[in-house]
């Protein structure tokens with residue numbers, strides 16, 4: 001299972017260029033709005049002990065006092081239930097938000113609950129988060145520094161300086177993530193897992209890194225593995241991808257075969273790295289567990305998918 005890629009919305013990317021069409025969607029009786037604040041989403045715990053929160057889709061009139069102009073909302077798309085928008089409440093005070101935080105309502109980080117939610121709703125929240133983040137961080141033109149204005153339902157920002165007028169579009173930064181396998185002894189296949197200094201203690205994961213300018217994806221895989229762990233790799237094969245709007249990436253998953261096996265960690269980003277056989281991974285704990293055993297990456301990450309699918313393949317063979 002790869003999370004955050006089950007977005008079953010019609011993005012209506014042609015229609016959203018039409019301002020009057022967008023305004024009509026905003027005022028439709030079936031228009032629903034997601035509310036986010038500092039990247040967290042407004043949700044509700046149905047009961048105090050409920051394990052899964054409920055995503056709140058507010059009817060548009062209920063957010064009228066938060067957004068006076070639909071230009072300040074982002075348009076996500078259409079589904080059978082109608083239009084879906086999202087608004088960013090980051091600049092609003094606690095007091096202004098009080099009516100929305102009654103009872104069991106709460107702003108919750110999607111990364112803490114993503115795998116508990118319905119896959120489609122998790123994808124919608126991820127999409128809203130990425131798009132609102134981009135809008136919040138591109139309020140000024142990177143060319144002339146003038147203020148930018150949202151168009152196309154938040155899918156484009158145009159510089160407000162007439163002599164510039166540059167159009168800015170949401171960007172997605174490609175990053176590679178790879179499971180490196182040692183097959184030098186076919187009876188004892190091993191995978192390379194490492195702990196980045198930013199990870200919680202004991203959490204081991206696959207290596208990953210951003211694509212440099214003018215670099216092919218395969219070159220990035222080979223460079224990152226060598227830089228971080230001193231291992232040379234070949235047979236680099238694409239596996240799967242995952243939209244990763246935390247804040248603005250797409251993760252491109254690969255598998256690579258180790259040509260050397262002596263680990264030399266960079267001691268900068270990587271704190272520890274080891275080879276593991278598939279059977280050893282069965283003893284790994286869950287992300288967030290206490291205790292001394294190694295932990296798997298978070299359930300919503302493609303790292304987890306790469307590790308689990310490799311483990312199952314090896315154990316079955």
Ligand SMILES: [Zn+2]
Pocket residue numbers: 141142143144145146159160161164165166
């Ligand atoms: Zn400009």
